Amino acid sequence: MSNAAVVIVLAIFALVLVASATVSSSNNVEDNASNMESFSVDAIESQQAGKAKKSAPKKKKGGRRMELAVQDEATLRSDNDLERITVWKRAKQLGATWVRQMFYIGEVHPCLPATWIADAQRKYTRFATEARKYKLKVHITFTGVAASWGAACGASTGNPDIAYYKQFIAQYFQFFYKLGVRRFSLWNEPNLASFLCAGTATSTSDVDKSTCTASANANAMKFLQLYREGSKVIRTLQKRNKWRKVQIILGEFAGHGGVRFLERLLKKTKLKADGFSWHPYQYCNPPSVKGGGKYIKGHCRRAMGGMGWLGEAQKALKKWAKSKRLTTPSGKRVPMYLTEFGYHRKAPAGKPKKPYGIPESYRAKWYKLALERARKAGVKGFVLYQFYPRPQEWDTSLLHSNGKYTKSFRGIHAWAKSRGYKVKKL
Numbered sequence: 326m327s328n329a330a331v332v333i334v335l336a337i338f339a340l341v342l343v344a345s346a347t348v349s350s351s352n353n354v355e356d357n358a359s360n361m362e363s364f365s366v367d368a369i370e371s372q373q374a375g376k377a378k379k380s381a382p383k384k385k386k387g388g389r390r391m392e393l394a395v396q397d398e399a400t401l402r403s404d405n406d407l408e409r410i411t412v413w414k415r416a417k418q419l420g421a422t423w424v425r426q427m428f429y430i431g432e433v434h435p436c437l438p439a440t441w442i443a444d445a446q447r448k449y450t451r452f453a454t455e456a457r458k459y460k461l462k463v464h465i466t467f468t469g470v471a472a473s474w475g476a477a478c479g480a481s482t483g484n485p486d487i488a489y490y491k492q493f494i495a496q497y498f499q500f501f502y503k504l505g506v507r508r509f510s511l512w513n514e515p516n517l518a519s520f521l522c523a524g525t526a527t528s529t530s531d532v533d534k535s536t537c538t539a540s541a542n543a544n545a546m547k548f549l550q551l552y553r554e555g556s557k558v559i560r561t562l563q564k565r566n567k568w569r570k571v572q573i574i575l576g577e578f579a580g581h582g583g584v585r586f587l588e589r590l591l592k593k594t595k596l597k598a599d600g601f602s603w604h605p606y607q608y609c610n611p612p613s614v615k616g617g618g619k620y621i622k623g624h625c626r627r628a629m630g631g632m633g634w635l636g637e638a639q640k641a642l643k644k645w646a647k648s649k650r651l652t653t654p655s656g657k658r659v660p661m662y663l664t665e666f667g668y669h670r671k672a673p674a675g676k677p678k679k680p681y682g683i684p685e686s687y688r689a690k691w692y693k694l695a696l697e698r699a700r701k702a703g704v705k706g707f708v709l710y711q712f713y714p715r716p717q718e719w720d721t722s723l724l725h726s727n728g729k730y731t732k733s734f735r736g737i738h739a740w741a742k743s744r745g746y747k748v749k750k751l
Contacts, residue, residue, distance in 0.1 A: 391699060392706035393746060394423035394464070396665065400713050401426060401455075402448045411728045412712045413459045419738055420746030424461045425664055425708050426452060427513060428501075430469040430485060430493060434477035446500070453504035463506045464664070466577055467494060467555065468513040471526035472535040483522045483535075484547065487554055494558045502568060510574040510602060510664070511555040515548040516541075516586035517579045523547035545589045552596070572599035575651075577664060579604050581634035584641050591650040599653060600705065601642055604665035605631030609683065612695040632666070632695050635702040660705040667710045667721025668692060668733070682720075689732035693740045700744070709737065 395416045400408050401424070416424065432445040456463050469475060471483025485493070498509065515521040523546070524539030537544065556573050563571060575598035578586055583603045590596070607614070607630065615630035639661060645651035646658035653659055668691055671682035683691075699707050714722035723734040730738075730751060742748045 389705075390745065391704055392423050392662075393419060393421045393741060394425055394664075394706055394708040395419070395421045395461075395710075395712065396425040396708050397711040397713060398427045399715065400711075401452050404448075408713055408728070409455070411724070413455060413461075415712060415724065415728075415730075415734070416461060417459055418749040418751060419709070419734075420741045420748040421709075422461060423464060423508075423706065423708075424456050425464040425466065427466050427468060428497060429475060430467075430482040430490075431475045431477040433493075433497070434482065436478035436480075449501075450504060453501065453506065457505055462508070463501075463504075464508040464510070464574070465501050465506050466510045466513050466664075467497065468511075468520060468577075470520055471522040471537065472519045475520075481522070481526050483520060483526050484524070485551075487550060490551060491554055491558050494555045495562060498559050498562060502562075502571065506571075507569065508572040508574065508599075509559065510577050511552050512548060513577045514579040514604065515544065515551075515577070516583050518544070521548055521551075541586075542589065545586060548586075549590050549594065556597075574598065574600040574602045574662060574664075575659070576600075576602040577604070578602070580606065580631050581638065584634070584638050587651075588641070591645060595649060596651050597654050598651065598659055600662050601638075601651070601659045602662040602664040603631075603638070605634065605638075605663055606666060607632050607691070607695070608669065611691050612698045632663075632698060635661075635698060635704070639702060661703070662706040662708075663699055663704055664706070664708045665710045666695065666708060667723075670714065670720050670722060670731075685732045689736040692733050693736050696737065696740050 395412070397412050400412050403409060426449075428449065433442045453463055469482030469485055471481050473481075475482050494511070501509075513520050518526065518537035519535050521544055522535070522537035522539055523543040524537055526535045526537050539547075552575060559571065559573060562568070575596060576583060576587065578584070580603070587601075610630060610633065612632040615633040642651070642659055642661060649656075651659055668683050668688040670688065671684055696707060709723065711719075711722055712724045713728075714720050714724070714726055723731055723737070725731060735751065738748055738751060
């Protein structure tokens with residue numbers, strides 16, 4: 326090949342290389358531009374998302390919802406299947422998650438025939454099983470009764486021998502624990518002579534009540550003994566069997582007088598509890614009234630402040646926690662439970678009239694006000710007592726005798742729905 330030919334070939338080759346480099350450079354620029362564009366878009370979107378996340382208002386955390394509970398021990402331990410199942414279904418309609426039940430010494434006392442005791446155990450086993458079926462947690466209150474209606478074999482159960490009482494608690498704590506119960510309280514309304522009497526109890530003309538020869542201080546000391554010994558038995562069994570921790574609730578006091586009753590105890594000792602419980606019935610008063618003079622003309626002749634004293638009761642719990650007189654096992658302030666509440670119905674025609682029957686229009690309005698007052702006061706649990714009417718005994722019923730809703734039931738349902746409870750359609 327001549328020199329001229331070689332020069333021409335080299336020139337062509339050089340041109341090809343230059344063209345190739347130009348294309349490659351152009352492609353790289355386009356790729357880089359594309360990558361930069363992609364990066365920029367991603368970065369901007371990410372930044373915008375971050376800003377949006379920061380600027381978006383935080384969802385308000387829903388406060389702890391007050392437990393809604395029910396109680397109708399006479400119905401739920403009865404063999405009336407229709408009424409019993411109706412109570413369970415009505416409880417779910419209200420969005421209730423707990424049920425409280427009394428367990429009386431007089432139902433299983435050793436002096437009774439073995440068949441009677443076995444029948445009582447059968448009824449309470451069924452009760453716990455049905456509660457589990459309807460997804461309600463159970464709170465059991467162990468108690469005796471000083472009044473004649475709670476006697477066993479003719480003897481009062483309102484002042485139990487401590488040795489027998491410890492055996493009773495040991496046996497039936499294990500009985501209920503194995504049925505899934507994890508909340509207990511020790512004695513009902515110990516500040517009333519009708520339930521606890523450290524002396525001799527004498528029945529009055531009102532079968533629900535009795536008088537007591539013991540002083541208020543003696544009764545308070547008796548309750549302190551029952552609470553301490555019962556708690557010790559429960560905690561010992563729990564530890565020995567390596568069972569899950571249970572709650573022991575202090576109190577079940579009647580009215581705001583229970584705060585004074587407990588004050589008497591705490592001047593002499595310190596106590597631990599998982600909760601403080603009382604029964605703040607208002608009788609003839611709306612929930613905000615502390616008592617005295619607020620009568621409904623022609624219907625109600627008894628005024629008492631229970632619910633009206635919520636603020637003072639919470640202040641007392643705060644004071645006792647600060648002084649370490651009453652705290653939870655972890656040293657915190659004890660939460661409050663209202664473990665019985667209701668407004669009495671006007672007695673039906675032909676039935677004995679209690680002095681505190683209230684027209685349904687008042688009851689329907691006051692129930693909602695009471696629930697809202699409790700919620701705002703930081704109450705942890707609220708027990709509605711009761712469902713079926715017992716006009717000759719105690720009638721704060723929410724149902725008619727045929728199981729239909731009262732206006733009060735409908736009002737409670739509306740309140741629960743407005744507060745986010747899982748109610749069921751009526």
